[in-house]
Amino acid sequence: MSNPNGRDILLDCRDVSLTFGSVRALVDVSLTARRGEITALVGDNGAGKSTLVRCVSGIHRPDSGRILFDGEETAFHSPEDARDAGIETVHQNLALVEDLTVWQNLFLNREIVRRFGPVALLDRRAMQARAKRMVSALAVNVPEVRSRVRRLSGGQRQAVAICRATGFSSKLVIMDEPTAALGVQETARVEELIVRLRDEGHAVLLISHNFAQVMRLSQQVWVMRAGRRVGGRRTADTTGEEIVGLITGAIEN
Amino acid sequence: MSVAARLKDPAFWAEWAALAGLIALVIVFQALNPTFLSPGNIASMLVAAAILIILAVGQTFVIATAGIDLSIASVMTMGAVAFGLSYTAGWGLGPACLLAVAAAGVAGAVNGMIIAWGKIADFIVTLGMLSAASGLALILADGKPVTIVDPVLLRLSTGGFGIFGWTFLIALAVAVIAHVALFRTRFGTHLLATGGAPESAAAMGISTRRIKIAVYSISGALAGLGAILLVARVGAAEPASNTSFLLNSVAAVVLGGVSLFGGRGTIVGPVIGALLLTALVNGLTLLGVAQFYQPLAVGIVVVLAALMTRFQK
Numbered sequence: 001m002s003n004p005n006g007r008d009i010l011l012d013c014r015d016v017s018l019t020f021g022s023v024r025a026l027v028d029v030s031l032t033a034r035r036g037e038i039t040a041l042v043g044d045n046g047a048g049k050s051t052l053v054r055c056v057s058g059i060h061r062p063d064s065g066r067i068l069f070d071g072e073e074t075a076f077h078s079p080e081d082a083r084d085a086g087i088e089t090v091h092q093n094l095a096l097v098e099d100l101t102v103w104q105n106l107f108l109n110r111e112i113v114r115r116f117g118p119v120a121l122l123d124r125r126a127m128q129a130r131a132k133r134m135v136s137a138l139a140v141n142v143p144e145v146r147s148r149v150r151r152l153s154g155g156q157r158q159a160v161a162i163c164r165a166t167g168f169s170s171k172l173v174i175m176d177e178p179t180a181a182l183g184v185q186e187t188a189r190v191e192e193l194i195v196r197l198r199d200e201g202h203a204v205l206l207i208s209h210n211f212a213q214v215m216r217l218s219q220q221v222w223v224m225r226a227g228r229r230v231g232g233r234r235t236a237d238t239t240g241e242e243i244v245g246l247i248t249g250a251i252e253n
Numbered sequence: 254m255s256v257a258a259r260l261k262d263p264a265f266w267a268e269w270a271a272l273a274g275l276i277a278l279v280i281v282f283q284a285l286n287p288t289f290l291s292p293g294n295i296a297s298m299l300v301a302a303a304i305l306i307i308l309a310v311g312q313t314f315v316i317a318t319a320g321i322d323l324s325i326a327s328v329m330t331m332g333a334v335a336f337g338l339s340y341t342a343g344w345g346l347g348p349a350c351l352l353a354v355a356a357a358g359v360a361g362a363v364n365g366m367i368i369a370w371g372k373i374a375d376f377i378v379t380l381g382m383l384s385a386a387s388g389l390a391l392i393l394a395d396g397k398p399v400t401i402v403d404p405v406l407l408r409l410s411t412g413g414f415g416i417f418g419w420t421f422l423i424a425l426a427v428a429v430i431a432h433v434a435l436f437r438t439r440f441g442t443h444l445l446a447t448g449g450a451p452e453s454a455a456a457m458g459i460s461t462r463r464i465k466i467a468v469y470s471i472s473g474a475l476a477g478l479g480a481i482l483l484v485a486r487v488g489a490a491e492p493a494s495n496t497s498f499l500l501n502s503v504a505a506v507v508l509g510g511v512s513l514f515g516g517r518g519t520i521v522g523p524v525i526g527a528l529l530l531t532a533l534v535n536g537l538t539l540l541g542v543a544q545f546y547q548p549l550a551v552g553i554v555v556v557l558a559a560l561m562t563r564f565q566k
């Protein structure tokens with residue numbers, strides 16, 4: 001399934017480093033993610049997974065190292081650049097605006113407008129209709145698209161963030177612990193969605209603490225510990241125990 | 254929710270505090286002095302409210318991003334002086350108006366750029382601008398007012414359509430445009446997102462800096478528009494400080510139920526808040542209450558309104 005000469009590589013991080021004051025959050029991290037694959041990224045809390053995600057999605061700029069996307073060197077100055085390049089992200093904190101409605105959050109910075117001469121007004125009806133279709137495909141307990149996010153349950157919020165990341169055409173979908181707040185049924189739906197994204201040819205970068213999920217869904221696993229990438233395995237060639245050993249440091253790569 | 258349930262909900266009253274307060278004031282003042290609701294007095298109240306409405310709209314944009322513009326009234330003063338100087342230098346009415354708006358808009362943009370790029374607290378930056386703009390006004394005007402006699406300005410301040418003076422209609426137009434901008438454009442959505450959850454807004458690719466610079470520029474430009482109406486009303490461009498306009502603009506926004514923490518607000522609310530404050534001062538004057546009591550009354554009303562917003566969800 002995988003292409004050994006690497007032509008399928010969509011995301012290629014090379015020696016990415018980032019420090020916050022005295023905290024070395026990322027130290028020479030290199031990893032890749034391929035089209036048509038689910039790439040898992042695992043590691044203990046504080047290992048640097050979210051920080052790497054935030055570098056790829058344009059929130060942080062690495063101190064050093066390169067991030068290649070779709071064969072080209074990137075220099076994202078903002079998340080807008082990353083989104084324009086085709087990277088959508090479900091952030092660990094979900095990045096929702098509580099005082100805005102579900103549909104406003106889904107279309108945040110991707111609003112549909114209608115032009116009237118020099119002014120462009122929001123096409124609220126079109127966005128609400130599309131939002132309804134987007135959330136009904138995923139959520140078990142479908143939130144009303146006109147309700148404010150403030151009134152949603154944790155699972156509903158996560159569903160909204162996931163719908164937003166998957167609802168727009170993108171090449172890479174990053175999910176930072178997307179099923180953390182979800183029940184069994186909702187988790188199953190999200191997993192179906194992740195598989196569907198892969199089958200449609202997207203690359204998916206999945207961060208998860210759920211080993212069963214990682215083993216079930218992914219084709220490649222990268223392991224981080226204390227800001228470093230300490231291992232990488234084809235999922236088919238490894239076991240849950242080996243991954244745990246890499247995470248804890250019991251196994252050196 | 255049923256009407257009865259709504260009326261029992263404190264959050265409902267917090268949201269509509271300004272309207273409830275305005276209605277209560279109107280009833281009380283009308284009972285005490287029947288001329289209060291005479292067409293003549295209504296007309297003069299609406300005209301008196303015009304400048305405050307315009308400033309409150311500007312302040313609303315800023316406060317909705319969780320900021321505050323303490324320089325709004327001194328920037329208006331500076332705009333008035335810029336207007337007076339250019340008008341007396343023979344620029345003509347149109348160019349003088351443009352200069353007033355542009356000068357005040359630039360002052361606002363400077364506020365916004367320092368806040369956005371310098372990452373300095375908004376109240377410090379705009380407090381500095383408060384001093385700088387009023388100082389500049391004094392320097393430029395050499396401390397003296399300039400009398401402006403212009404037939405168009407005179408008609409602007411005295412004429413109108415029925416009980417609606419031109420200046421009130423201008424303020425109303427500003428409010429309508431602001432409402433559309435806030436709730437029917439991408440800019441408005443991004444503004445509310447910036448105020449409510451700046452990190453989330455940034456993660457979605459919204460330039461929160463650009464939004465900050467925009468709202469302070471708008472606030473400045475509206476202060477410039479207020480300056481023109483002020484000159485028209487007073488008949489002179491004065492370098493006098495207009496502190497009460499600053500306090501009342503913030504008060505109108507608070508009365509209007511706009512969250513000082515940003516991310517939430519309306520335009521209707523602050524407009525009603527501005528009308529309430531104007532009606533309060535007008536009513537007290539009609540009742541013969543000495544002018545010195547008016548700031549006290551305004552202060553009490555504003556603190557009461559702020560207390561009510563605690564009930565907001």
Ligand SMILES: Nc1ncnc2c1ncn2[C@@H]1O[C@H](COP(=O)(O)OP(=O)(O)O)[C@@H](O)[C@H]1O
Binds near residue numbers: 024044047
């Ligand atoms: N904005 C930040 N400022 C300072 N330190 C940070 C920041 N973001 C993350 N860190 C630190 O970087 C390290 C990695 O954090 P994170 O990437 O969130 O780990 P993970 O997602 O793997 O749990 C932690 O020590 C964390 O405290």
Ligand SMILES: [Mg+2]
Binds near residue numbers: 049092176
């Ligand atoms: Mg994390």
